[in-house]
Structure formats: structure tokens, C-alpha cells
Amino acid sequence: MLAPRTLNGLLDIAAIPSEAIPVSARAIAHLSLYDWLAVTRAGEDEPVARIVRDLVADEGGREAASVVGLNKKVPARAAALANGTASHALDYDDTHFAHVGHPSVAILPAALAVAEALDAPAAAVLDALLIGAEASIRVGMVLGRPHYDRGFHQTATAGAFGATVAAARVIGLTRDEARNALSLVATRASGLKSQFGSMGKPFNAGIAASNGVEAAELAKRAFISCDDGVGGPQGFIDAHVDVAFEDAAWASPPPATFLFEDVKHKLHACCHGLHATIEALRQAQRTHGLDPAAVAAVDIRVNPRWLKVCDIKQPRTGLEAKFSYAMVTAMTLSEVDTASDAVYADELCRDAALVAFLPKVAVTGDEAIGDTGAVVRIERGDAPAVMARFDLAERLPADVLQRRLRDKATALVGREAAEALWRDVAELESMSASRLARNLRAGT
Known part of the structure; x- marks a missing residue:
């Protein structure tokens, strides 16, 4: 299916002047950068992060850009691969539902690696995040949900185009050069949903970032x-x-409309498709003081497309638990902290009480419910059933979102590191990309 306007639309985005970017979009971008730094640091010791980091370290090359958990620099393309993979390793990064993907994990690793290699200012990284993420969102929308439902991981496919725009922006490509870069990355963009629940899912983010740097x-x-x-x-x-x-x-x-402003930050350490359900269950728990032993059944209604993404009925590993309505329902009603990544260990799937609860959970697709919503019905034997609903589309107040993201970062990397990251992002305009990238290197 031809889309003749899209390439020129992407080139127009790449050329948006910094002063034309809305202040409101910049405010969201600061939070996404902070969140990305935290989840990347937290993911540095995940097996997939270590494997890819070891690979790029062994390959060597020009010392240009920092890699999370490594005390030496590597070529920009290799750094983008490693940092993109690490930042998606916990599956705790931001999501844009119109994009049908995770913007920051494909865009920021490319932007930061190139900016550090060129000794650009850190402000250029923020601009590249906004420009690149907006480009990936627009491509994601052109591709639409059928592309995702067919089996493509839009974080990687649409994300590769956004990473290319971000890298092109930092490098300073001309319009003709950016056109060549985008047409070239079209033959490299890839990523399949068959990798969900494995190391291949975060690697998809890494290859998107790496492909963008390479093409630019x-x-x-x-x-x-x-x-x-x-x-x-x-x-x-x-x-x-x-x-x-x-x-x-x-x-x-854009610049009149930056869809990036609708990005959603994860506040639970699992697939974003589960978050509305968790929030609805939390509401029911707070209101009714539910005892999981007294719950006879839980019926969950969500948009049908999530059934192919995060409805693993009997998760066997911590990774699979992050894609299981049944498991997060058992966790939430049992007051297990779904926001703590540490609880998603393999042992979770051997907890007798949680495993016994799984068959009580039924998940049904409902076309009337949007991607960001969920409706739950909790049966309690002879007691009246409890109904609850939640929609992530409703924006949290800015101060609430900021507080919850800072709490999340503290839980992931510790209070001292979280506060240091917060200070650096707040002082972004006065530092270099190299100084910002020091937050990734081993020993920081």
C-alpha cells in the first residue's frame, strides 16, 4: 500500500526548528529522558544487557559513546545497540498507544550515542528525542494496528525510522541526506512479536536504535x-x-501538534497492556478490601488485540509473568507489588497461592473498549460482585506523574542515583551530551 506523503512528512519533522517545539512537549520529554536513564541503569545487569554489552566491548573500535555498565566507550552504532537493548530489558519504559510501541528505547540510545560521539550539547539529545519520537509515532500510525497484529513489533519497525530522524537531527544531515537515510533504513527496519517473553524483545529496541545510527x-x-x-x-x-x-x-x-505529549510512562513493571487492569483492580481492592481467598472468579474485558500480547495463561518465568493478565491479577489482589521489577522472578511462577489463583481469571476481548482501558468484574461467592474500570488515556496531573516517576526511579536504582539523575536532567541545558552519558557508565 503506497504512502507517498510519509517520507516528506518525516523530513519536515526532522527540520522543525528547536524554538518551534512546544514547551509542553519539552516538559514531557524531560520526564521521558529521566525515566529512560533510570530504566536503562536498572537494566544493565539483565542477562540480555550483559550479552550484548560483552559483544560490543569485544568488537572494540573507535571509542566514541558510552554503554550502560561499561567503563569504556565504543562506536556510536554499537552503543545504540547495547543501550537500546538494556533500556527495554525490564520492559519498564514509556509507551505510546497510537504508535503501538515504546518510543524512547529506540530513539534515545541513537540520539545520545551520536551526540556524545560528536561532542554535541545535551540539549540536542532532548530535541532529537522529541523529533525522533514524533517521527516514529507518525510511522506507527501509518502502519496501524493491523501491522502490529500481523506480528510486527512497532517499537522496532516504526522505531527505526524515528531513530534515523533523531540521529540525522544530531548529525545535521541535509534534507537530501536525511531522505537517503530514511530510505536506507527502510531496508533494515525489523522486529517480530514472536520474540515477546524472550531476550529477543528488548533486542528489537536495540537494533532499531543501531539501524538508525547506521543509516544516518x-x-x-x-x-x-x-x-x-x-x-x-x-x-x-x-x-x-x-x-x-x-x-x-x-x-x-507538528509543530502545531506533537502527539508525543500523549506518551504514557509505565508505573508497573510489566507489559503496558496490563496496566489498566492493575489500576482497576487496585481501585476495587482499596474500596472493598478484597480477600483473594474469597474471590471466586475475575472477569477482565479489554481490547481484543491485547489477547495476543499479554494473555499468557500459565507463565513459567518472570519474563512471561510480565505478559500475563492472570498472574498480575493474582499479584494485585494478593498485594504483591507489581511496580517492583524484582518480584518478577521465576520463583513468582512457583508460588503456590498465586498459581492456584490463575484458573479463576478469564480475559475477554471487547471491541467497545479502547487500547488504554479495562473493565473488571470480581465474583465473591454470595457477596455482590465488584465492578471497576480504568482508562490510561486520562492524564495524571503533572505533579503526580513526576512524583511517581521519581519513586519508580528510586526503587530501581536507589535514592542517591535517582536524585543524581533528576539533577542532571534538570540542568540539561548547561551540560554536554558526554556529561549526560556519564550517567550510564560503570561506576557512576
Whole structure:
């Protein structure tokens, strides 16, 4: 399906002047940068992060950019691969539901690696996050939910285009160079949902970031690609979807409208598709003081597309528990802290009380419920059933979101490190990208 406007739309985004970016979008970007630094630091010791970090360290090369948990620098493309993987290792990063993906984990690793390699100011990283994330959201919307439902991981597919825009922005590519970079990354963008629940899911974020850096750096070296590898004949969109939702994606273009402002930050350490259900259950628990032993059944209604994403009935590992309505329901009603990543260990899936609760949970798809909503009904034997609903689309007040993100960072990396990250993000305008990247290196 051809999408002839999309490439030029992405090039227009890449060229938006810094002063045209809304203050409200910058405020959200500061929080996303802070959140990304925290989840990346927290993910540095995950097995997938160590494996990829060891790979890029062994390969060596020009010492240009920092890698989380490593005390030496590596080439920018390698740093983007390693940091992108680490930042998605806990699956605790931000989500944009119109994008159908996680923006920051594909964009920030590319932007920061290139900015550090070029000794650019840290402010350039924030601009690149906003510009690159907006580009990935627009591509995600053009591809639409059918692309995701078919089995593609939009964090990686749409994310690769956003990472390219971010890297192009920092490098300072001309419009023609950026066109070549975007058309080139179209032949590299990849990522499958079959990897969910394995190390392959966070690796998808890493390859998106790495592909973006690679495409932008090749274009700067005068690499020539096809005229339109994004939306042209047999380009990425034409090859990957039957219908392109181009009109919807470009109905309100930036800078007048930055869809990035609708990004949602995770406040539970599991798939974002589970969060509305957890919040609804928490409301019911607070209101009715539910005893899990007295619960006969829990019926959950969500948008049908989540049934292929996070409805593992009998999770066997901590990773699989992060994609299980049944397990997070058992956890929430048993007052296990779903916001703590540490509880999602393999031992969780062998807890006798939690495992015994799993068959009580039924999940039903309901087209009337949006991607961000959930409705739960809790049966309690002879007692009246309890109903609760929640929708993540309702924005939290700014002070509440800030507090919960700072609490989350403290739980992930400790109070001292969380406060240091907060200070650096607050002072972003006065530091270099290299100084900001020091927050990733081992021993910091």
C-alpha cells in the first residue's frame, strides 16, 4: 500500500526548528529522558544487557559513546545497540498507544550515542528525542494496528525510522541526506512479536536504535538510496501493510501538534497492556478490601488485540509473568507489588497461592473498549460482585506523574542515583551530551 506523503512528512519533522517545539512537549520529554536513564541503569545487569554489552566491548573500535555498565566507550552504532537493548530489558519504559510501541528505547540510545560521539550539547539529545519520537509515532500510525497484529513489533519497525530522524537531527544531515537515510533504513527496519517473553524483545529496541545510527552515518558519507524506500512502490509500508492509514497519521502534523505529549510512562513493571487492569483492580481492592481467598472468579474485558500480547495463561518465568493478565491479577489482589521489577522472578511462577489463583481469571476481548482501558468484574461467592474500570488515556496531573516517576526511579536504582539523575536532567541545558552519558557508565 503506497504512502507517498510519509517520507516528506518525516523530513519536515526532522527540520522543525528547536524554538518551534512546544514547551509542553519539552516538559514531557524531560520526564521521558529521566525515566529512560533510570530504566536503562536498572537494566544493565539483565542477562540480555550483559550479552550484548560483552559483544560490543569485544568488537572494540573507535571509542566514541558510552554503554550502560561499561567503563569504556565504543562506536556510536554499537552503543545504540547495547543501550537500546538494556533500556527495554525490564520492559519498564514509556509507551505510546497510537504508535503501538515504546518510543524512547529506540530513539534515545541513537540520539545520545551520536551526540556524545560528536561532542554535541545535551540539549540536542532532548530535541532529537522529541523529533525522533514524533517521527516514529507518525510511522506507527501509518502502519496501524493491523501491522502490529500481523506480528510486527512497532517499537522496532516504526522505531527505526524515528531513530534515523533523531540521529540525522544530531548529525545535521541535509534534507537530501536525511531522505537517503530514511530510505536506507527502510531496508533494515525489523522486529517480530514472536520474540515477546524472550531476550529477543528488548533486542528489537536495540537494533532499531543501531539501524538508525547506521543509516544516518552512511547517508552523511554520501550513501545513495532509492527515492522513497518508506512509502513508495515496494517500499517498507507497501511491503508490510495492506492498508496505510496515512490520512489519520498526518491530519494534525507538528509543530502545531506533537502527539508525543500523549506518551504514557509505565508505573508497573510489566507489559503496558496490563496496566489498566492493575489500576482497576487496585481501585476495587482499596474500596472493598478484597480477600483473594474469597474471590471466586475475575472477569477482565479489554481490547481484543491485547489477547495476543499479554494473555499468557500459565507463565513459567518472570519474563512471561510480565505478559500475563492472570498472574498480575493474582499479584494485585494478593498485594504483591507489581511496580517492583524484582518480584518478577521465576520463583513468582512457583508460588503456590498465586498459581492456584490463575484458573479463576478469564480475559475477554471487547471491541467497545479502547487500547488504554479495562473493565473488571470480581465474583465473591454470595457477596455482590465488584465492578471497576480504568482508562490510561486520562492524564495524571503533572505533579503526580513526576512524583511517581521519581519513586519508580528510586526503587530501581536507589535514592542517591535517582536524585543524581533528576539533577542532571534538570540542568540539561548547561551540560554536554558526554556529561549526560556519564550517567550510564560503570561506576557512576
